[in-house]
Amino acid sequence: MTTEAVSKVGYAHSKVAMKKKSGYRSRCRRRNHDRYALDNKTVPMVLQRLFLSCKDVFRGPGTIPAPSHVQMLCSILDEMKPEDVGLSSKLQLLSAKDAMKGTPIVTSTTIYKCQNFSLCLFFLPPTAVIPLHNHPGMTVFSKLLLGTMHIKSYDWVDPVDANDSAAPTKPRLAKLVADSDFTAPCNTSVLYPTTGGNIHEFTAITTCAVLDVLGPPYSKDDGRDCSYYKELPLPAVPNGEQEAKEDDGGESCRWLEEIGVPENSHMDEIEYLGPQIIEY
Numbered sequence: 421m422t423t424e425a426v427s428k429v430g431y432a433h434s435k436v437a438m439k440k441k442s443g444y445r446s447r448c449r450r451r452n453h454d455r456y457a458l459d460n461k462t463v464p465m466v467l468q469r470l471f472l473s474c475k476d477v478f479r480g481p482g483t484i485p486a487p488s489h490v491q492m493l494c495s496i497l498d499e500m501k502p503e504d505v506g507l508s509s510k511l512q513l514l515s516a517k518d519a520m521k522g523t524p525i526v527t528s529t530t531i532y533k534c535q536n537f538s539l540c541l542f543f544l545p546p547t548a549v550i551p552l553h554n555h556p557g558m559t560v561f562s563k564l565l566l567g568t569m570h571i572k573s574y575d576w577v578d579p580v581d582a583n584d585s586a587a588p589t590k591p592r593l594a595k596l597v598a599d600s601d602f603t604a605p606c607n608t609s610v611l612y613p614t615t616g617g618n619i620h621e622f623t624a625i626t627t628c629a630v631l632d633v634l635g636p637p638y639s640k641d642d643g644r645d646c647s648y649y650k651e652l653p654l655p656a657v658p659n660g661e662q663e664a665k666e667d668d669g670g671e672s673c674r675w676l677e678e679i680g681v682p683e684n685s686h687m688d689e690i691e692y693l694g695p696q697i698i699e700y
Contacts, residue, residue, distance in 0.1 A: 500563055556647070
């Protein structure tokens with residue numbers, strides 16, 4: 421596997437910690453060498469501002485940030501550059517040739533995590549996919565720091581029974597929110613518990629790095645486990661259901677069926693050795 425210029429950054433000789441990511445039911449595979457790198461240096465002002473603002477904004481489960489707070493966090497995230505989390509903007513984490521040798525593996529690292537919010541980085545080599553999944557009761561800010569990524573997202577047409585667990589595998593109608601390519605630098609995207617594309621899928625077109633702010637974080641114990649879905653064509657209406665209504669967007673709707681952890685959801689987790697946040 422080819423890694424370019426990793427000696428310039430802090431993960432070049434660090435030990436990779438392989439463990440199951442809490443809440444995000446990923447399948448981790450042990451790696452014998454490091455693929456990603458971060459500079460361990462003085463915390464950038466913008467990263468520290470993000471941390472302090474998140475402490476003020478996120479009040480725990482069951483709360484959603486006020487519009488003014490959403491705007492504030494977006495303005496901070498929009499300022500952020502790869503170097504603010506220790507990444508080189510020219511770093512090529514994986515070559516396209518390497519990505520073609522097998523299923524490309526997504527790598528994650530946690531900058532900070534508490535009960536109310538978490539700051540996480542996700543690294544995707546070309547063609548890597550984070551499968552269609554949800555964010556129950558969560559508000560999530562996503563900032564694409566590097567690369568070009570295709571994002572597809574949905575919201576339930578009827579969010580009222582989004583928490584109905586009587587038949588979790590029963591297909592449900594969802595409306596398409598986004599289905600586009602995004603290239604860094606671009607504006608921060610925000611999803612909410614029932615709007616903004618709470619169910620989404622990431623597909624890397626080039627090598628990508630994404631900074632996610634999740635409030636609150638995934639927690640299986642608190643009922644915020646991650647669920648995965650597969651798309652069904654609109655005509656594939658489940659028994660007892662009716663076709664989508666015209667005012668539901670017709671062509672922009674799909675049936676989503678909950679599934680188990682997909683085979684392509686392998687994820688490695690590594691220790692964060694980039695700029696360290698200062699906790700007061």
